[in-house]
Amino acid sequence: xxxxxxxxxxxxxxxxxxxxxxxxxxxxxxxxxxxxxxxxxxxxxxxxxxxxxxxxxxxxxxxxxxxxxxxxxxxxxxxxxxxxxxxxxxxxxxxxxxxxxxxxxxxxxxxxxxxxxxxxxxxxxxxxxxxxxxxxxxxxxxxxxxxxxxxxxxxxxxxxxxxxxxxxxxxxxxxxxxxxxxxxxxxxxxxxxxxxxxxxxxxxxxxxxxxxxxxxxxxxxxxxxxxxxxxxxxxxxxxxxxxxxxxxxxxxxxxxxxxxxxxxxxxxxxxxxxxxxxxxxxxxxxxxxxxxxxxxxxxxxxxxxxxxxxxxxxxxxxxxxxxxxxxxxxxxxxxxxxxxxxxxxxxxxxxxxxxxxxxxxxxxxxxxxxxxxxxxxxxxxxxxxxxxxxxxxxxxxxxxxxxxxxxxxxxxxxxxxxxxxxxxxxxxxxxxxxxxxxxxxxxxxxxxxxxxxxxxxxxxxxxxxxxxxxxxxxxxxxxxxxxxxxxxxxxxxxxxxxxxxxxxxxxxxxxxxxxxxxxxxxxxxxxxxxxxxxxxxxx
Numbered sequence: 263x264x265x266x267x268x269x270x271x272x273x274x275x276x277x278x279x280x281x282x283x284x285x286x287x288x289x290x291x292x293x294x295x296x297x298x299x300x301x302x303x304x305x306x307x308x309x310x311x312x313x314x315x316x317x318x319x320x321x322x323x324x325x326x327x328x329x330x331x332x333x334x335x336x337x338x339x340x341x342x343x344x345x346x347x348x349x350x351x352x353x354x355x356x357x358x359x360x361x362x363x364x365x366x367x368x369x370x371x372x373x374x375x376x377x378x379x380x381x382x383x384x385x386x387x388x389x390x391x392x393x394x395x396x397x398x399x400x401x402x403x404x405x406x407x408x409x410x411x412x413x414x415x416x417x418x419x420x421x422x423x424x425x426x427x428x429x430x431x432x433x434x435x436x437x438x439x440x441x442x443x444x445x446x447x448x449x450x451x452x453x454x455x456x457x458x459x460x461x462x463x464x465x466x467x468x469x470x471x472x473x474x475x476x477x478x479x480x481x482x483x484x485x486x487x488x489x490x491x492x493x494x495x496x497x498x499x500x501x502x503x504x505x506x507x508x509x510x511x512x513x514x515x516x517x518x519x520x521x522x523x524x525x526x527x528x529x530x531x532x533x534x535x536x537x538x539x540x541x542x543x544x545x546x547x548x549x550x551x552x553x554x555x556x557x558x559x560x561x562x563x564x565x566x567x568x569x570x571x572x573x574x575x576x577x578x579x580x581x582x583x584x585x586x587x588x589x590x591x592x593x594x595x596x597x598x599x600x601x602x603x604x605x606x607x608x609x610x611x612x613x614x615x616x617x618x619x620x621x622x623x624x625x626x627x628x629x630x631x632x633x634x635x636x637x638x639x640x641x642x643x644x645x646x647x648x649x650x651x652x653x654x655x656x657x658x659x660x661x662x663x664x665x666x667x668x669x670x671x672x673x674x675x676x677x678x679x680x681x682x683x684x685x686x687x688x689x690x691x692x693x694x695x696x697x698x699x700x701x702x703x704x705x706x707x708x709x710x711x712x713x714x715x716x717x718x719x720x721x722x723x724x725x726x727x728x729x730x731x732x733x734x735x736x737x738x739x740x741x742x743x744x745x746x747x748x749x750x751x752x753x754x755x756x757x758x759x760x761x762x763x764x765x766x767x768x769x770x771x772x773x774x775x776x777x778x779x780x781x782x783x784x785x786x787x788x789x790x791x792x793x794x795x796x797x798x799x800x801x
Contacts, residue, residue, distance in 0.1 A: 273559070273560055273561060274299075274560070274561040274562070275298075275299045275300060275301045275532075275560065275561070275562045275563075276293070276298035276299045276300065276562065276563050276564070276798075277290075277293050277298050277299070277300045277301070277562055277563065277564045277565070277566060277794065278300075278301045278302075278303060278551070278552055278560060278562040278564075278565050278566070279293075279300065279301070279302045279303070279565075279566045279568060279772065280303055280539050280542075280552065280565065280566065280567045280568055280569055280574075280578070281302075281303070281304060281305075281311060281567065281568030281569050281734070281773065282302050282303070282304030282306075282309040282310065282311065282519070282523070282533060282535065282568070283310060283311025283312065283313060283519075283568050283773065284310060284311060284313040284518055284519050284522055284782055284784060284787070285311075285568050285772055285773050285774060285784060285786045285787035285790075286302060286304075286311070286566070286568030286772060286773065286787060287302065287309065287519060287522035287523050287525075287526055287533075287787070288338055288342075288522055288772075288784040288787030288788055288791070289566050289568070289772040289787035289788070289790050289791040289794075290302045290526040290531045290533070290787075290791075291342050291522060291525045291526035291529055291531065291791075292341075292342075292787070292788060292791035292792065292795070293531070293566075293791050293794060293795065294526055294529035294530045294531040295529045296791070296795045298795075298798075299530075300526070300530070300531040300532065301531070301532045301533075301534065301560065301562070302526065302531060302532070302533040302534065303534055303537040303538075303539055303552070303554070303560075304533070304534065304535045304536075304537060305536070305537065305538030305539070305734070306535065306536070307535050307536050308516075308535065309516075309519045309520070309523050309533070309535060310515070310516050310518070310519030310520075311519070311568070311733065311734065312327035312328050312729075312733050312735060312740060313327070313328050313515045313516065313518050313519050313782050314326060314327060314514075314515060314516045314519060315513060315514030315515060315516030315517065315668075316516070318605050318606075318607055318675070318720055318722045319607035319719055319720035321669065321670045321673070322607040322668070322669045322670070322673060322675050322719070322720065323514055323668050323669070323675065324514065324605040324607075324661070324668070324675045324677050324722075325511070325514040325515040325516070325659075325661065325677055326603060326605055326677070326722070326724060327515075327603060327724070327729070327733055327740070328515045328740070328781075328782050329515060329603075329659055329661070329677045329679065330354065330508055330509065330510070330628075330659065331351050331499065331500070331507075331508075331509040331510075331511050331515070331518065331782060332495065332499050332506075332507055332508050332509070332781065332782075333495075333497055333498070333499035333507070333781050333782070333783045333785075334351075334499050334500070334518065334782055334783060334784055335410070335411065335499065335783055335784045335785055335788065336498065336499070336500065336501060336502065336503040337411060337788070338784035338785075338788055339501055342521075342522065342525040343525065344518075344521040344522065344525060345501075345521075347520070347521035347522075347524035347525055347528075348513070348517060348520065348521055348524070349511070349517055349518060349521040350511070350512040350513075350517075351500060351501060351509035351510065351511055351512070352509060352510045352512065352624070352664055352665075353372065353500070353504075353507065353508065353509050353510075354508040354509060354510060354624065354627070354628060355371065355372060355624050355625065356369035356370050356371045356372065356377075356625060356628075357370055357371075357372050357506065357507075357508040358370040358470070358473055358474055358508070358628075358630065359625065359628055359629050359630065360466070360469060360470055360473050360629070360630050360631075360632050361614055361615070361616065361617075361629045361630070361631060361710045362466060362469075363709075365615045365616035366384075366466070366616055367614065367616040367617050367618065367621075367629070368380060368384070368466060368470060369625065370470055370474065372504075372506070374392075374393060374396050374397070375393070377392065377396070378390070378392045378393045378396075381464075381467055381470075384464045384466050384467060385462070385463045385464035385466075385467060387463050388462050388463055388464050388467040391461050391462055391463075391467075392467070395461060398445060399449070399492055399493060399496050400496055400505050400506070401442070402442060402445060402446050402449065402493060403493050403496035403497055403505060404505075405434065405435055405438060405442075405446070406493060406497065407497055407498060408434050409434065409751070409778065410497055410778050410783070410785050411785055411788060411789060412789065413760065413761045413762070413777065413789060413793065414751045414752040414754070414760045414761075414777045414778075415427045415428075415430065415431055415751075415752050416752070416760070416761060417752045417757060417758065417760075418758050448489075449489050449490055449492060449493055450487065450489075450490045450493075450747065451486060451487055451489075451490075451747075452486060452487075452489050453483065453484045453485055453486050453487070453488050453489060454471070454472065454475060454481075454483045454484075454488040454489045454491070454492070454635075455468075455483035455484040455488075455635045455639070456484065456489075457489045458471055458472070458483075458635065459635075465634060468634075468635055469632050469633070469634060469635070470632075471492065472632055472633075472635060472638060473630045473632040473657075474492070474495060475488070475491045475492065475495075476491035476494055476495065476745060477601065477657060477679055477681060478599065478600070478601045478679075478681070478739075478740045478741060478780070479491060479600075479741070479744060479745050479746075480596060480598065480599075480600050480744040480746065481744075481745075481746065482638060482639045482642035482643070482682075483635040483638050483639055484635070484639055487746060487747050490747065491745070494745070499783070510624075510627065510659075510661055510664045510665060511665075512664075512665050512667065513665065513667060513668075514661065514665070514668060515782065518782060522784075537554055538554065538555045539552045539553070539554055539555070539578060540552075540553050540554060540555045540578075541553045541578060541579075541580075542565055542567070542574075542578045542579050542766075542769060543559070544579070544580070544583050544766055544769075547583070547766060547767055548766065548767040548768050549562075549564070549565045549766050549767065549768040549769040550562075550768075551565070552565060563768065563798070564768045564769075564770065564794055564797075564798070565768060565769050565770070566769075566770045566771070566772040566790055566791075566794065567769065567770070567771055567772065567773065568772050568773040568787070569734060569773060570597075570734075570735065570736050570739070570742035570743065570773060570774075570775040571592050571595055571742065571743060571755040571756070571771065571775040571776075572592060572593075572595060572597065572736045572737075573734065573736050574764075574771065574775075575588070575589065575592045575764070576589070576592060576593065579766065579769070583765075583766055584765050584766070585765055588756065588759070588765050591756035591757070592755065592756060595743045595744075595749065595755060595756070595775075596743065596744040596746065596749060597685075597736050597737035597738075597739040597743060597744065598685045598686070598737045598738075598739065598744075599685055599726050599729060599735065599737055599738035599739035599740060599741075600642070600645055600681065600682050600683060600684070600685070600726075601679065601680060601681055601682075601683060601726065601729075601738070601740065602679075602680040602683045602699060602723070602724060602725050602726055602729075602738075603677060603678065603679055603680065603723075603724040604677075604678040604680060604699070604700050604703045604704075604721065604722070604723050604724070605675070605676070605677045605678070605721070605722045605724070606675065606676040606677075606678070606714075606718055606719075606720070606721055606722075607669065607673060607674075607675055607718075607719040607720040607721075608673065608674040608675070608676055608714065608717040608718060608719060609672070609673065609674075609717045609718075609719055610672075610674065610713065610717045611626065611660060611662075611663065611674050612629075612658070612660060612674075612676060612707070612711035612713065612714050612717075613711055613712070613713045614626070614629055614710055614711045615710055615711070615712070617629075623663040623664060624663070624664055626660065626663050627659060627660050627661060627663040627664050628657075628658065628659045628660070629658050629710070629711075630655075630656070630657040630658065631655065631656045631657070631658070631706055631707070631710055632655055632657075633653065633655050637653055638655060638681075638682070640653075641653060641654065641655060641681075641682040642682045644682075644684075645682045645683055645684040646684070647684075647688060648684045648686050648687050648688030648689070649684065649688055650683060650684065650687070650695065650698065650699065650702065651682065651683075652702045652705070652706075653706075654680055654681070654682070654683070654702055654703060654706050655680070655681040655682060656678050656679070656680055656681075656703055656706050656707060657678065657679040657680075657681070658676055658677070658678050658707065659676065659677050659678075659679075660674055660675070660676045661675055661676075661677065662674040662675045662676075673719065676714075678703055678707070680699070680703055683699065683725075683726060684726070685726040685727070685730075685737050685738045691727075692725040692726065692727040692728070693727070695725075696723045696725055697723065699723055699725060700721055700723040703723075704718075704721075725738075726738030740780060741774055741775075741779055741780025741781070742773050742774045742775030742779075742780060743755060743774075743775045743779075743780075745779050745780060750777075750778075750779060751777060751778075752777075754775070754776060754777045754778075754779060755771065755775045755776060760776070760777050761793060762776055762777075762786075762789060762790040762793045762794075763793065763797075770790050770793065770794055771786075771790065772786055772787050772790035772791065773786055773787075774786050776789070776790065777789065
């Protein structure tokens with residue numbers, strides 16, 4: 263099939279992708295490369311979903327939602343030749359840096375021996391413990407890595423297919439030792455807090471690993487299973503497939519979406535913004551096209567939804583087209599996102615107490631204000647009951663230190679990810695309490711960088727409700743469904759439907775509500791596109 267020429271508007275396509283987030287664009291690029299006529303429909307006027315760069319003050323641009331590139335799949339970068347379309351990532355060095363109340367600035371360098379020396383400076387025994395745990399985590403993460411770019415095992419398979427699925431899993435774990443199996447089970451099931459309490463001596467060492475846990479997850483430190491996030495972050499990413507990679511994207515995170523869109527268009531895909539989809543049309547149990555909010559009808563052989571499972575199945579599809587059991591499972595997906603963002607335009611760079619005078623701009627570009635494990639647990643408990651704690655966990659990135667294109671000379675942009683805030687408030691509304699959140703974040707930062715409040719030129723507070731209504735993330739969940747064991751792998755989005763297909767023939771999920779989950783990876787879009795191409799070839 264020849265690539266589609268998008269020179270003229272059409273009403274019929276091989277594939278329509280709902281949502282121009284990074285996974286939708288990834289899927290569109292692969293489908294167009296496969297020779298399909300592809301249309302991407304994005305409801306906002308800007309592409310990228312939650313992977314965007316937006317102006318927050320005249321000439322000042324910020325990564326308003328996602329803000330660091332960590333697990334963007336090297337295969338996607340290479341296959342789609344994203345560097346040709348302007349994508350450039352600069353490794354964060356250190357990858358993580360915490361600032362403590364006593365003025366100690368603790369870097370976690372990418373080189374293990376160098377990082378271990380920092381841990382040993384605070385507690386000699388913790389340096390050796392760090393090297394052991396770092397090596398063990400990286401070794402175990404390598405067993406999980408292959409599953410990232412392939413469908414999870416089909417739990418409903420029968421007969422020969424079941425044998426093939428079992429063989430596939432067996433091949434991935436060939437050579438695993440008994441001690442490694444025990445360690446993998448331990449990391450997947452135990453709480454982060456219990457794990458850290460049993461390994462490290464110093465409170466700061468434990469807080470560093472807490473700060474390297476998955477941001478945006480509904481998991482306080484002492485919840486069983488929360489240690490699994492340590493493995494998730496060590497899956498590889500970046501241009502060179504580095505485990506535990508963290509990178510600044512030049513131009514902000516929106517540069518990833520721009521490069522993906524350029525790759526999709528170069529392959530022949532058509533992309534429309536300002537085109538919200540109202541309904542997926544079906545006939546006799548099969549998806550036949552979409553209807554836009556303005557009444558426009560577009561036909562397609564297959565539909566891929568980059569929206570989250572709840573938006574897709576409870577909003578875009580008529581419920582009577584779905585099995586009742588499936589609808590109930592989707593309704594039970596845990597969302598209720600526990601995070602927010604505050605973005606700043608600053609008249610000067612934050613002056614962090616204790617930052618070494620010889621620290622280079624890359625090192626000065628990030629600092630996290632991480633609480634103790636006990637305080638983090640209490641902060642989560644407050645959010646669980648709809649309360650806004652003023653003792654917040656704040657992760658700060660001064661991206662303009664690495665990328666001067668983001669702000670005019672002499673001006674800086676700082677984004678702050680805020681962990682453990684409630685989507686549903688017990689008192690008041692987020693529109694009423696928006697500035698209270700911003701003030702609370704600013705007060706936390708001022709304790710560690712006192713010059714920040716007087717340097718503020720502009721501030722944009724993005725509440726959990728904003729993540730929902732502006733960025734299309736149901737209940738403000740940045741992962742399209744919480745990353746917990748019962749909602750991962752073959753259980754994502756719901757048991758029996760982890761292979762990107764859905765109960766409606768011809769309708770697929772391609773967003774991070776599908777396997778392998780959240781983060782800016784491109785993996786769900788990659789996997790869904792390849793599933794569609796295989797299905798169409800068979801058809």
